[in-house]
Amino acid sequence: MSAYDLQVTTVADSPLVRAARRKSVPHTPVWFMRQAGRSLPEYKRVREGIAMLDSCMRPDLVTEITLQPVRRHGVDAAIFFSDIVVPLKAVGVDLDIVPGVGPVIAEPVRTRADVERIPELTPDAVSYVTEAVRLLVAELGPTPLIGFAGAPFTLASYLVEGGPSKNHEKTKALMHGDPELWDALCARLAQISGTFLRVQAQAGAAVVQLFDSWVGALQRRDYVRFALPHSTAALAAVADLDVPRIHFGVGTGELLPLMGTAGADVVGVDYRVELGDAIERLGPEYAVQGNLDPALLFAPWEALAARVEDIVTAGRAAGGHIFNLGHGVLPTTDPGVLTRVVEHVHEISQRE
Numbered sequence: 001m002s003a004y005d006l007q008v009t010t011v012a013d014s015p016l017v018r019a020a021r022r023k024s025v026p027h028t029p030v031w032f033m034r035q036a037g038r039s040l041p042e043y044k045r046v047r048e049g050i051a052m053l054d055s056c057m058r059p060d061l062v063t064e065i066t067l068q069p070v071r072r073h074g075v076d077a078a079i080f081f082s083d084i085v086v087p088l089k090a091v092g093v094d095l096d097i098v099p100g101v102g103p104v105i106a107e108p109v110r111t112r113a114d115v116e117r118i119p120e121l122t123p124d125a126v127s128y129v130t131e132a133v134r135l136l137v138a139e140l141g142p143t144p145l146i147g148f149a150g151a152p153f154t155l156a157s158y159l160v161e162g163g164p165s166k167n168h169e170k171t172k173a174l175m176h177g178d179p180e181l182w183d184a185l186c187a188r189l190a191q192i193s194g195t196f197l198r199v200q201a202q203a204g205a206a207v208v209q210l211f212d213s214w215v216g217a218l219q220r221r222d223y224v225r226f227a228l229p230h231s232t233a234a235l236a237a238v239a240d241l242d243v244p245r246i247h248f249g250v251g252t253g254e255l256l257p258l259m260g261t262a263g264a265d266v267v268g269v270d271y272r273v274e275l276g277d278a279i280e281r282l283g284p285e286y287a288v289q290g291n292l293d294p295a296l297l298f299a300p301w302e303a304l305a306a307r308v309e310d311i312v313t314a315g316r317a318a319g320g321h322i323f324n325l326g327h328g329v330l331p332t333t334d335p336g337v338l339t340r341v342v343e344h345v346h347e348i349s350q351r352e
């Protein structure tokens with residue numbers, strides 16, 4: 001711990017929040033998408049015999065799981081343990097998270113009547129989220145908690161396809177075949193995701209991240225017409241609160257500047273784009289987050305450390321840089337390597 005860390009007494013002054021606001025930092029802040037969960041033995045122990053969605057509704061368990069990677073790795077932020085489909089479950093969509101598969105929807109959404117059956121989300125329907133965030137914020141002290149939600153396109157893809165999809169063919173057929181119905185579905189999803197973000201921010205989350213994991217499947221013009229307005233609406237739900245907004249998707253090299261215009265302070269970059277190129281495409285008005293290839297955590301340390309150094313160096317060209325992976329931690333990752341990456345990022349970014 002450096003002298004500066006000892007002086008950080010508020011979340012607003014934490015390296016993560018400062019980087020998101022493009023202010024100077026004592027070291028490059030680092031956290032990992034999917035840091036809480038499947039890569040940690042202590043996570044597997046507490047989850048034993050408890051279904052994923054059930055665990056998300058238990059504030060004691062959510063608090064413990066969210067804190068595990070903070071204790072173990074010394075990351076600069078916690079991310080709330082939940083799933084992008086939790087708010088859909090909360091409004092009554094019949095869905096399950098099937099181990100090894102992902103979210104599976106009992107009755108896929110394809111018609112006007114299907115869309116009309118999805119109610120708006122009210123904060124009362126996710127009171128367990130409010131409770132867990134409050135518990136967490138009290139435990140975390142000056143370490144910021146990141147709240148999150150899924151973006152309308154990615155949620156719509158699960159709902160329309162009925163589960164995970166490689167080609168998103170039913171989603172694209174609906175989008176192009178009945179744009180009005182598509183907009184009605186996504187407007188409802190923007191309300192649900194926006195409310196889910198707002199609940200977390202109002203309970204004390206210091207930063208929010210909107211995940212549009214599968215939006216890289218769209219061309220630019222389709223992104224502009226069918227996804228961007230709805231992501232903008234979801235992020236607008238927290239615009240009046242003092243929380244920086246991170247926006248991330250996979251395979252989005254073509255979309256990065258557009259994603260920034262959705263209302264992001266920070267644009268998450270996946271590992272397929274060189275960070276320096278992403279910074280050039282985005283320009284100086286955004287901070288960036290990313291973008292180590294999660295598979296490189298399996299490479300020998302020298303190769304991995306060299307790439308970590310390249311990313312930290314490239315990040316200096318941005319107004320703010322939050323070190324992260326280019327997508328989530330893979331299940332078989334050695335957690336010891338993650339800890340070592342955190343230490344390395346902190347050390348090399350302090351050396352000026």
Ligand code: CP3
Nearest residue numbers: 033034035037038079082083084100101102103211213328
């Ligand atoms: O770590 C774990 O795998 C255990 C818990 C778990 C989560 N989601 C946590 C999560 C499980 C079993 C799921 C199911 C699920 N939901 C999957 C994985 C299927 C599998 O078994 O591999 C997927 C792909 C989803 C849908 C989903 N959830 C997406 C697309 C996203 C956005 C992030 C991404 O990976 O693109 C999520 C968010 C999510 N799921 C988070 C967590 C803790 C929050 C974000 C984070 O921690 O970075």
